[in-house]
Amino acid sequence: MRSVHVTGQGTADWVEVDLPPTGPRDVLLRIRACGICGSDALYTRVGGIPPRQGATPLGHEPAAEVVEVGEETSGVEVGDHVVVDTMAFADGLLGSGGAQGALTELVLVRDHVPGRQLRVIPKDIPWHVAALNEPMAVAHHAVNRSGAAPGQRAVVFGAGPIGLGATLSLQAKGVEHVVVVDVQERRLEVAREIGADAVINSAEEDVIARLLALHGAATDALGHPGRAGSDVYIDAAGAPAVLRTALAAAKHRAVLTIPAVHAAPVDIDFGALLATEIDIRTSMGYPTEIFEVTDAIIENSEKYAKIVSHTFPADQALEALELAATPGGADKVVVVFD
Structure with a gap:
C-alpha cells in the first residue's frame, strides 16, 4: 500500500x-x-x-x-x-x-x-x-492545565486550531467570558462563529485597553493598578509579543498556560512580575484528554467543523x-x- x-x-x-x-x-x-x-x-x-x-x-x-x-x-x-x-x-x-x-x-x-x-x-x-479529535485533545489539555473554572474570564491568544479548540473547551468548562486575540480578521471571524464572547485584532487594537474594558480593572498584590481582570490567559500563538502582552496585563495570581511552541527564547523580566504572583504553566500533548474531548466533538460537531x-x-x-x-x-x- x-x-x-x-x-x-x-x-x-x-x-x-x-x-x-x-x-x-x-x-x-x-x-x-x-x-x-x-x-x-x-x-x-x-x-x-x-x-x-x-x-x-x-x-x-x-x-x-x-x-x-x-x-x-x-x-x-x-x-x-x-x-x-x-x-x-x-x-x-x-x-x-x-x-x-x-x-x-x-x-x-x-x-x-x-x-x-x-x-x-x-x-x-x-x-x-x-x-x-487529536489536536482538540491538545487544546483541551491546555485548558485543564489552566485550571479554568465556571465564572472566570479568559483570554486566548491565537485563533488557529488549538486556540479555537481551547475556546470551545473553556466554554464547556463554564468560563463566563472568553476573548480571542489574533492578527488575522478571517481567523477572528471563525472565533466569532464558534461562540467567542469577544475578539481583538491585535494588529489594530490596544489589547490591554480592550481587556480592561471587557474584563474590568484589577491590581497586583501591592495594589498597583492597570492590570486586567482576566483570570486565565492561554498562549496558542507562540509569539514573543503574546507573552509580553499577557504578562503586562496579568492581575494578581492570574494563570498563563502555554501550549504553543516557541521557536526561540523569550526574555522575561521576572522582577517586574513578582507582585503579580502569576502562575506560568506549560502544556504538552494529552495525558488523559484524548477521549475526554470526543464527547464535545460529538455534541458540537457543527462548531468544530468551522475549525x-x-x-x-x-x-x-x-x-x-x-x-x-x-x-x-x-x-x-x-x-x-x-
Whole structure:
C-alpha cells in the first residue's frame, strides 16, 4: 500500500510499504481522514525523526473505520468508526517517529486494549471533523492545565486550531467570558462563529485597553493598578509579543498556560512580575484528554467543523502538506480518504 513518508531533508513523498498480517489481538483500520499538523512540516524540514531519519511516516491526526478484528480482540467491531490515541501504539507514536503514520490507506493497531487506543464514535460525524479529535485533545489539555473554572474570564491568544479548540473547551468548562486575540480578521471571524464572547485584532487594537474594558480593572498584590481582570490567559500563538502582552496585563495570581511552541527564547523580566504572583504553566500533548474531548466533538460537531479551513482528497496529500506548511496559507488542513 502507499504511505506518505519524509524521504529526505525538506522532502516528503508517497512510498510503497508492506502491511503486517492482523494478529489475534490486533485491529486493522482503514484511514478515512487525517489532519495535517504543524509538526509534520517540522519533521519534513529536518529530514525525519531518528531512528527513521529520511524515512519517517507522517500523519498523527486520524479518523478511521475498523476493517478487521483479531479473534482475541474485543471492544470494537468491523464497520465501527473510531478516533485514535496516537500515543498508545505498541510500535511507537503513530506518525511522530513511530513505525506507522496515518497518511496512508491502512494502519494496524497491535495488541489492542479496549478503551485504550480506540474510541468508537457515531457514524454521522463527518470524517474531517472526527479527525480533529487529536489536536482538540491538545487544546483541551491546555485548558485543564489552566485550571479554568465556571465564572472566570479568559483570554486566548491565537485563533488557529488549538486556540479555537481551547475556546470551545473553556466554554464547556463554564468560563463566563472568553476573548480571542489574533492578527488575522478571517481567523477572528471563525472565533466569532464558534461562540467567542469577544475578539481583538491585535494588529489594530490596544489589547490591554480592550481587556480592561471587557474584563474590568484589577491590581497586583501591592495594589498597583492597570492590570486586567482576566483570570486565565492561554498562549496558542507562540509569539514573543503574546507573552509580553499577557504578562503586562496579568492581575494578581492570574494563570498563563502555554501550549504553543516557541521557536526561540523569550526574555522575561521576572522582577517586574513578582507582585503579580502569576502562575506560568506549560502544556504538552494529552495525558488523559484524548477521549475526554470526543464527547464535545460529538455534541458540537457543527462548531468544530468551522475549525477546518481546507480539505484535500488523499491523492493530493502532498499538496495538502505544502499548503499547511505555507505561513498564512491555511488554518486547518485535513486529508480525506475515499
